[in-house]
Amino acid sequence: MTQYDVLIVGAGQAGAQVAMSLRMANFEGSIALIGTEPDAPYERPPLSKDYLAGEKAADRLQLRPADFWTSRNIELRLGERVTAVDATAHNATTDRGVTLGYRHLVWATGGPPRALPVPGGNLAGVHVIRTRADVDTLRAEAETATNIIIVGGGYIGLEAAAVLSKAGKHVTVLEAMDRVLARVAGEPVSRFYEAQHRAHGVTIVLGAKIEKFEGEGRVNAVRTADGVLPADLVIVGIGIVPAVAELAAAGAKVSNGIEVDNLCRTSLPDVFAIGDCAFHVNEYALGNGIRLESVQNAIDQAKTVAGVITGAPKPYHAVPWFWSNQYDLKLQTVGLSGGHDATVTRGDPASGSWSLVYLNKGRVVALDCINAARDFVQGKALVDAGVMQGLVPDLELLKNSEVPLKSLLPAA
Known part of the structure; x- marks a missing residue:
């Protein structure tokens, strides 16, 4: 069994930042970074913005040059997934059939896109935006698409709508609530963005009730309670489901994500959780528990964990911030x-x-x-x-x- 001082599960912004912060703090122990994708750690925010628009090349998404990880003795285990954790034995099993021991385990898995629970969701032409591969496929299909339906009027959906409408596509946004950005912004901001998108030719349908995606093998329409809309391509952007199953099975306390304290420690010994999948009490949420999906949160929680591991613990305390580029x-x-x-x-x-x-x-x-x-x-x-x-x-x-x-x- 291979043993690591720090085993990081998830090679996104949060996981990569833990590894980088540890080496910056002169941590000399062994570090492994496990990621389900074949790519080295890269930025995700541009995926729905300038990468989707073709304005940013894939190599510019990389968080660090390719030789960074080897030069810092950080082992990348890419295309590998942790399938089970034994918190008592301090080890994790992967889909390659190997068992990896750890002194500290950092769970930074984020989560897969939330699926819309309607018939036809597995048809070709129904897309999500979570990985670079997702967007590569989406971009290729969008070249010949005319009518594009976007399900969800949050950041991802509206950013994609802006890119695709600028590319000359007929874009319709279907939002289940009575305004876009309802979960993250006040009504004046919502109405402002609705007007901006409509001025750019985007159709926005509020209170939309989607019944099914239609097509034989490939989507060609979206049926709603109000009728049928033609669709050459569909993007579903309705949030993520935090990836917590393996830690929950290991006994971690889980609610809307993996519950952690102000040092990002889970209820399991020597196991941390950070980033999109971590549920924590936040002072800026007025003392309420929250799960934050943001680069800021990923980086700051990663630094908190690195401080604990290197013997310089400093409770997580950071003003949350977010951004979105549209037009x-x-x-x-x-x-x-x-x-x-x-x-x-x-x-x-x-x-x-x-x-x-x-x-x-x-x-x-x-x-x-x-x-x-x-x-x-x-x-x-x-x-x-x-x-x-x-x-x-x-x-x-x-x-x-x-x-x-x-x-x-x-x-x-």
């Missing part, structure tokens, strides 16, 4: 808006540069900044002061986009 609009979000009870608009949405500020009991808890980079940069400190110190800024000053947000902070 010439850059949406930058800081903080978590889920617990807000009021909003304030800074700037004029008609200008294309504005921010929506989310408040809870007068405190700033999050901002959505559209082409407003200064608000995003300065808003981070305002969110931190609101959540951690209870700062309540002057509302009139907060509304005035000419007033820099940093001026609302208490003097040092």
Whole structure:
């Protein structure tokens, strides 16, 4: 049995960052990084943006050059999947029939795309966006497609809609809720983006009820409660299912993801979980549990784990942030808006540069900044002061986009 000091399951942003952070901290133990894809660790956010558009080459997605991993003595076990974990024996079994021992196990598996539970979901031409291979296939088929249906009006769906509509495709977005981005943004932001997409020729159907994907072997239509829409190609973007089954079977505590403490430790000894699959209590979620799907969370939790392993533990504490590029609009979000009870608009949405500020009991808890980079940069400190110190800024000053947000902070 091969033994590792640190066995990392998942070769995405989170898993790769653990390995990189350990070596940066002069950790000399053995490290293995297991990934189900054949590719070395790469960026995923561009997949639905400039990689789908053909504006970014595959080699530019790589997190590090090919020789980085060997030069740092980080073993990549690619195209391999962990099928079972024995937490007592401190080992993991893979689909290659091998058993790997570990001193520390880091679970950074993310999760597969959530499937839409309707007939026809396995037809050719029904796609998801999760891996580079997914997008390579999608791009090839999109070249000859005219009518493209996108199921889901979240970040992934709207980013893909922007790329494909710019490429001259007739794009229809089917969203089950009464507005797009409903899970991540306030109604003013949702309505703004709906208008922007419609102005670019995208059809948006809200409250959509999909009954089935139709076709003989390959999808050619989507049947909804309101009728049948022609479809040469379908993209389903309705979130992911956290990959937790193997750790759950090993006895880990699981809810909406693998439950971890503020050092990213699971309920199993010497087992950590980070990134998209980890459920943790977050101060910026106003003390509620949450599972964050973001690059920021993946990197910061990875650094937390590396600190624990190298004997310099520092609890996870980071202001969440996200971004989305659609057309010439850059949406930058800081903080978590889920617990807000009021909003304030800074700037004029008609200008294309504005921010929506989310408040809870007068405190700033999050901002959505559209082409407003200064608000995003300065808003981070305002969110931190609101959540951690209870700062309540002057509302009139907060509304005035000419007033820099940093001026609302208490003097040092």
